[in-house]
Amino acid sequence: MTSSSDFDDKRRFIIRLGKALHKFGTPAYRMEAHLQTVANFLGIYASFIVTPTSLTFILSDNEEHQEYNHMVRVTPGEIDLGSLARTDELVDELSSGQRTLSEAIERLDEIVNKPNPYGRFLTFLAFGASSGAFAMLMHTSWNDVFWSTVLGLLVSIYVFWAERSKRVTAMLEPLSALTCALLASLISQYDPSINANLVVLSAVIAFIPGLALTLGFSELAERNLISGTARIMDAIMVLFKLFFGAILGMALGVKFWGVPEFVQPSVMPDWTSWAAVTTLSISLVILFRARIKDAPWGIISGYVAFAASIWGASYLGPALGAFVGAFALGIYGNLFSRIMNLPSSIVKTLGMVVLVPGSKVYMGLNIAVSGQMILANTTDINSQAFLIFMSLVAGLIFANVIVTPRKLL
Secondary structure, eight states, X not given: OOOHHHHHXXXXXXXXXXXXXXXXXXXXXXHHHHHHHHHHHHTOEEEEEEETTEEEEEEESBTTBOOEEEEEEOOOOOOOHHHHHHHHHHXXXXXXXXXXXXXXXXXXXXXXXXXXXXXXXXXXHHHHHHHHHHHHHTTOOHHHHHHHHHHHHHHHHHHHHHTTOHHHHHTHHHHHHHHHHHHHHHHHHHOTTSOHHHHHHHHTTTTOOHHHHHXXXXXXXXXXXXXXXXXXXXXXXXXXXXXXXXXXXXXXXXXXXXXXXXXXXXXXXXXXXXXXXXXXXXXXXXXXXXXXXXXXXXXXXXXXXXXXXXXXXXXXXXXXXXXXXXXXXXXXXXXXXXXXXXXXXXXXXXXXXXXXXXXXXXXXXXHXXXXXXXXXXXXXXXXXXXXXXXXXXXXXXXHHHHSOOSSOO
């Protein structure tokens, strides 16, 4: 039995740690397992229920008597890999005796309140670069890459605006898609070689919830049913909002400016795929706020995932090639965790974005509603996207069996 004041300090630390991990975008099953490990180390009995919008802590200093319950409503977290790494190091310092509990609580507050280390300007550039990189990965044309980058920069302005206005936050996704669709329709009048629908998709690629869908399926695979279902439904609603904004914007564009005659552009060379992966990985380091010292490992994870998926696709097809990519990424991430004593998710998250088929779900939704294909030969894209999601989850599970990660996060 611990003293009352000692128990209060431990309880306060665990609750703040849980809120911090949730804010940094930690999946429910990893967060619950990590909190349970910390509670065991602190010598208190605990149980946790984590969902994207709520946290429940049941803590006690006696196995037979539940002394304290804490439930809180939260907003879905955003990925912050740098803060996640600092928090993990903080827990290690506490467990090794380098920090007292009161010092750990103070340090945790500093991590939570730490501003974006990259600032607005680099974040602004990263939005545009990620949009251009995605268009480059699609092997369309340099015109599409250029206009996707420009509209991606515009989307970042909406994101900055949403940080200051709750009203804009509520309509951020459809407003961004609507604006990009209107402008893409206007641009096509002067540059008829662009694929306007693809430019819109590339411009809002930062909002496409491919990673959220993958995490949702991973949570379901771990039998965390409430959190997994909630995360998937939230991702689907984001897709619906984006698609509605894009459809409305394109319809208004046709009404205002008509439909130009499409001019077939020249195809981009194959080497641009690697340039796109490089650009996308660097952009994600900034958007996900990874630390500079972890950035090279994260960029390499993009190469590992992409190269393995391409190699696997040459033998097994695109969908099962994603399994090979996820398996290689999982092995790489777990080795990183063992060597660097950091969470494997720091590099897995960056590499996984290269593999997730969120854009394919959007394209499939476009085919189902409008009957139009954004890219050629994508009639079976919905079934392909579902198989890719399953392949990604399976690849990571198999990798964890072969090489277990050192950290639970």
